[in-house]
Amino acid sequence: MNQLDKRNQLIKEWISEAAEISKASFENELVIHEKTNRTDLVTNIDKEIERFFIEKIETFFPGERILGEEGSGHQMTDLEGIVWIIDPIDGTLNFVKQQNDFAIMISIYEDGVGQLGYIYDVMQDALYFATKGQGAYLNGRRLKNVEDTPLNQGLIAISHRLMADETNEEARKIGRASSGVRMIGSAGLETVHVVTGRLVGYLGASLAPWDIAAGKIIAEEVGLVYTQLNGKKIDLLKHNATILATPRAYNEIMKNYHLER
Ligand code: 2AM
């Protein structure tokens, strides 16, 4: 990929501008629509930020493909060449109901391999960033490799959908085997809490490519394991039931519990 430093500098500028759009919106009434159901929302700001990124990418990197939550590239059938993967607001329910705990996520994949990943925790002003093979950073400070904590010594994030599932007890069993369950409601922020060692893992019920793409690059740079719950590699062309964890917690969960096979 050409001019990595230039891309990095531009993307950081764009993320700052996008964050200003999201915070400025608190002054105005949001236009909110349900997508699939009342817990799956989109606002005018999700759409505005996605449009903002698309215009920037098309101006600076014409011809590169874009996969974005709010409509771009959903017909994509392969990841050949350079693909930008964007979630303008991760944790839209939090954005609407709490004005807190939401993130802007952007990443670049080349021939299916993650190269650059960014997760910006807007209200904490915390930018998590990684380049493949060159480590992960929080606001410019290099992050250490995670300690390989076992499940019974750590807090775990489990998605609301898995915890509330009345037909499968496994998520709650995993929760009981851990030090405790935490739920934030933003896949990106749950991921960065595993990256910094505050959580030992994160289980997602059905995450879209844009919920996973940036976080996977960052997580793998600090020694974490990120796969589908059935043990297969993440597939960025579909939704995935996911597990992200320290190697020890990952092996324990995969061996002893049966969330999905
Ligand atoms: P989103 O806010 O960008 O939609 C909520 O537990 C987490 O799961 C969020 O990161 C949310 O991302 C993601 N998610 C994926 N599919 C979802 C859906 N159909 N409804 C609600 N959240 C979803």
Ligand code: CA
């Ligand atoms: Ca989103």
